Amino acid sequence: MTFNQRFKNVSVLGAAGKMGSGILYLNTIYLSQLKLAPENKNETFVINAIDQSQERLNGLLNYTKSLLLKWAEKNIVWLRKAYDDRDDLIENGEIIDAYVYEAMTLIRPSTIVDAAYESSLIFEAVLENIELKTELFTKITANNKNNPWFLTNTSSIPIKELDTKANLNGNIIGCHFYNPPAIQKLIELIEIDNGNKELSKLVYDFGKELGKVMVPSNDIAGFIGNGFFMRDLLFALQKVKDLKPEFTFAESVVIVDTITRDFMLRPMGIFQLIDYVGVEVCSFILNVMNGYLPEELHSKLLNKMVDKAIMGGQNSDGSQKAGFFTYKRSKIESVYDHDKGAYVTIDEVLPKVNAYLGDLPENQSWKALSRNKKKESILEGYFKKLNSSKSAGCQLASEYMQKMNEIGTELVNTKVTDSAENVNTVMITGFHHLYGPINNYS
Amino acid sequence: MNRKVYMVAGYNTVSLGTGRSEFHPKKPRPGLEHYIQEAGRETLKQIGGAQNVDESVIGNFMSARFNNQAHLAAMIPSIDPALRFKPASRVEGACASGGLALVAGIKSILAGTAEVVLAIGVEVQNTVKAMYGADYLALAGWQKNRKKGHAYFFPGEFSDRAKAYEEKYGAEYTRTGLANWYKNAIENARLCPTAQEYENKNPDPLKSGMLPPNGKTFVDHLSVFDCSKVSDGASAIAIVSEEGLKRVGIPKSQAVEIVGFAQVEDNLLEDPESQVELTATKEAVKKVFKMANIDKEKLATIETHDCFTIAGILAIEAIGFAEPGKGAEFVAQANTARTGKIPFNTTGGLIGWGHPTGATGVHQAVTLWEQLTGQAGEAQIEIPSNKPYGLSINMGGNDKTVVSLVYKKAE
Structure with missing residues (x-):
């Protein structure tokens, strides 16, 4: 499975939280750009926004839409080229509206973790609770046939601990965003010993594409x-x-x-x-x-x-x-x-x-x-x-x-x-x- | 001309937008009607009131989209009840709408259908962010070219002109000319309290002007310093006959005489004949000089339509102050500075004073009226007795509608 194929179905756990909402937004930006590439025009991309609260998910969609609008306005020069083949979109305003609409349609909100069972990439930003994280990871791996890779936003729990407890066979990496992820440039990256090197490469590519500064940290609680x-x-x-x-x-x-x-x-x-x-x-x-x-x-x-x-x-x-x-x-x-x-x-x-x-x-x-x-x-x-x-x-x-x-x-x-x-x-x-x-x- | 035509009682509102300390994009601001009323009333005060006005003309480009408002002629009576039931027209020629308002007024005087015409230009553009405003302003181009045009359509059009100039005459040479144009614009605007760049504190505008353009966020061959900003503002002036001058009670010493006017249109559906020449501008200047029976050597000062720095350089060449390709050098050698051989845009022009699009043509007339009658305050330049004329060039679109006027202090 190529990196792009991995990104065809992504889940964000805790998507309506302070960190999760930013991570969801960054994924939406990333996937919407992938979708606009000529070779991906007919591909389907999905981002499952999973959170316990319907009310928070509602707020999340409004928040994401407002951020996407700002992004589109700022990147209109690029977007205009990306929509070059759409003869029906003439003005900047039309292109911006079309982009925001199409990006929003990538997002599938859900209160049920089952939504992550078809994902190949799982971004996790739930509470800083090892039992909760382990339970979610275990449940997803047991029901997911795509051998999903996990990116946890933990800022303190050793990644190896999560890997071992949830039996992830090294398919996990610490990807610690800073608050608010939409704006903050920094991502701390925590690889584990014998971890999935392809996953590390994927995260570096992802971060680079989003203009983030990636700093490697070793897997010691709290990191840098x-x-x-x-x-x-x-x-x-x-x-x-x-x-x-x-x-x-x-x-x-x-x-x-x-x-x-x-x-x-x-x-x-x-x-x-x-x-x-x-x-x-x-x-x-x-x-x-x-x-x-x-x-x-x-x-x-x-x-x-x-x-x-x-x-x-x-x-x-x-x-x-x-x-x-x-x-x-x-x-x-x-x-x-x-x-x-x-x-x-x-x-x-x-x-x-x-x-x-x-x-x-x-x-x-x-x-x-x-x-x-x-x-x-x-x-x-x-x-x-x-x-x-x-x-x-x-x-x-x-x-x-x-x-x-x-x-x-x-x-x-x-x-x-x-x-x-x-x-x-x-x-x-x-x-x-x-x-x-x-x-x-x- | 069969009758004498004068202009008196000019007034400019502040050109509001980024750069002015009172401007805040998220706070409520005056609307279209405020600007029309402010400019109109201030001119009426100077000419003895609205009862002296026979007719009004208002120039505006795109209020239907920027302000969701059309039918601006019917806003004229809101300036003063005495304007009710008097004729008023709104004219549109993109960024030359103000110039068209002047021409329409002049023609009424010449026709003898009016002795006093109130001419106003107005535009309120900060109602939307720049990338949406770019859509509205793009309507000054051929709509079928919009799709292939740049997100910032007109900056894109003039970036192409800058590119052609660079390719023909050298990139560094061109950039130096453009940067010097910007420097003059800022230095002149700092002398005019209504200018958008009046409070500009940049210690080195030339250095800013020399910064390379960034095509990723804007256009390839112009930086933001090469562009006039988004502005809200209005200008007004009274156009009067000999009889009208007596009626409003203003002495000739405070009036300018219009000794020539030219309005030319080029085909909107066609690309520029040459990217390194303002062909319609050149034609307009030729015509206006012929009508005024003067040449460029008689000019004391010029207000030209520098919506972009490259338009300033090309205008110099179109007027004939420099051979093709020598305009950039002419600017870099300080010939267009306020103490130079021929001062251009003495209150900052579109880049320094501001560019409320539909108001610009009238603003140019007000500036020349101030300079030629010695009322320009700190921005006043010397008007040599052997060079008593002023020239304005107001351009709509990419050199498609051009209005050019020659002014002289009334005698």
């Missing part, structure tokens, strides 16, 4: 992205503890968040990032990783917050749910004080925090620098000043930078990945950092 992020998160929580008793819990959270955002020039502070990913998701990933790795990787605090239903993550309209912070139009409004079990307004906390931290080494921001082509030389000067400053903010940031360098280096030392460059690429591309953690700044 969460391997770094979870340790970054735990260090931040440790710093919050260290700041006691001089500062309240809420003040400490704001201090560390400000350090990581403003002083370290990241797009968002570490606690806002935890909220964005989801307090619950982070807690879950830590627990999964903890089960596979020798070091202690867990946070009682996150578990307690989840117990209190402080989950983070986004509402269905995309707005941010409460976590370490509450938000109004994406801006931090209040901060959770674990000791009090309540939120306090950010304005109450900021005067003391700002007085403690002092000024930035120089007036720079992530937003401005991210568009600056000369950012490397600016960053070098900026961190030189930061490291030599005596202000509490700069010293704390300097210490944090060193720790991040250690975490990154340890990922290479423990063979999570083969190079510092891979670690830096993941953090720059997947987390939008201006610089990689393994650097000479600290």
Whole structure:
């Protein structure tokens, strides 16, 4: 079976979820382009969008349609050539409408996993739960005569574990998209020992066609992205503890968040990032990783917050749910004080925090620098000043930078990945950092 | 001409679109009627009110698609109740619609059926994204060519002209000429508060203009810097006779006289005779010079239809300021800059000021009226006494409808 034949029937499990919806969209783009190739005009392509909820599937179709429309508008120059043989389609508007319609007809929504029994490729993006994933994989392989290949979006579970438990004979690969997959350029690729090399090639081709940056990671729980992020998160929580008793819990959270955002020039502070990913998701990933790795990787605090239903993550309209912070139009409004079990307004906390931290080494921001082509030389000067400053903010940031360098280096030392460059690429591309953690700044 | 024809009381709205700080694609914006009313009322204020107007003409290209609105002549009375029951017409000649409005007004004056004509041009194009707007604008070409045309149809047509110019005279040479045209357009627009590029802060427009085109996302031989932007705007001016001038109470010192006008049409169904020549433009200029009884050496300034930079270069050659193939060099040597031998498009032209398609012809007249009567503010250039004339060239489609006028400060 050729790669194109494999793509003739694809299933996305968990298709209406945050990651699944993006993966479905990317598959739709990929397959719709295949379908437009002259040699495939009479072929039938199918994407099964499988999810438990009819309601979410409904929303999924609207979401996918809006993304396809934007894609078609952006790629009208290419589409016009692709529809060159359709004499009935004259104007750009007609071509765009025809493309979106035809792409949407590739998608078959279903709440039943049986829909995947004819697929040759299965993209999996269900909950980060090994039993659930194993059950689905086992059920599909038992009923599918096409020897399906599996691409799992797990961000923490070792792929070999899934391969063994579901008896997949190496026909599985870790294909970890970043959120939102439609936009984020990064895919972490996790091959297993004795895995299907053809599958690896297929994923590389797929990613390349979609303009993604593919970074290989070894099959160690958490891989590069969460391997770094979870340790970054735990260090931040440790710093919050260290700041006691001089500062309240809420003040400490704001201090560390400000350090990581403003002083370290990241797009968002570490606690806002935890909220964005989801307090619950982070807690879950830590627990999964903890089960596979020798070091202690867990946070009682996150578990307690989840117990209190402080989950983070986004509402269905995309707005941010409460976590370490509450938000109004994406801006931090209040901060959770674990000791009090309540939120306090950010304005109450900021005067003391700002007085403690002092000024930035120089007036720079992530937003401005991210568009600056000369950012490397600016960053070098900026961190030189930061490291030599005596202000509490700069010293704390300097210490944090060193720790991040250690975490990154340890990922290479423990063979999570083969190079510092891979670690830096993941953090720059997947987390939008201006610089990689393994650097000479600290 | 059997009667004297003057223009007075010009007015331009802002050319709204990307580049203007008040423009936001997702926020509500003024509609077609706002622009017509703003431009119309500001001109009426200067000529003593609507009761002085005998007739109105409005130039517009494609409101039926951009705004789902036709029948614009009947919008004229919304400017002022005194325009009710007076004649009004809407004219269309693609991007030369504004120019046609001027010609229609001039002809009414010459015919003696009107002493004061209110001429307006308007287009509101930001109602749709560029790839859909490209469909609407493509209707200025032969519809049977649309299928084989580029997604961005007119950029594609003029990209073909740029390609032919490059092949004949050299790619680097051509690009340098186009980039210098862009640089002049931006520098001039920065002097005109209503220009779309008024707030342009690009420290090096020439460098931007030199960037290579990307055929994957746009066209093969023009970059976005070579193109006029999508604009919303209107312009208005009063066309008056000698008697009309007295009626509106404006001294001759604030009027320009129209000493020649030409309107030519070429066959829409045929491809350009030559990709490196604006044949209809050349013909229009020849005619208008003959009528005005002048040659190019008498011109102090020119407003030409630079919907694309290559159209600017080809217009230079069509007027005769440079031999075929020497237009790019003529621009690169700063001859068309505001302090050069013959300043072109002194408030930015279509690339710098903006191109609300149906308004452009009238906007050119307003700019020349301002320059020749010393009312151009910061954008004012020197008008030498031995070169008292201005020339406008307004082009519809790919050199198919061309309106050209010669202006002179009234004496």
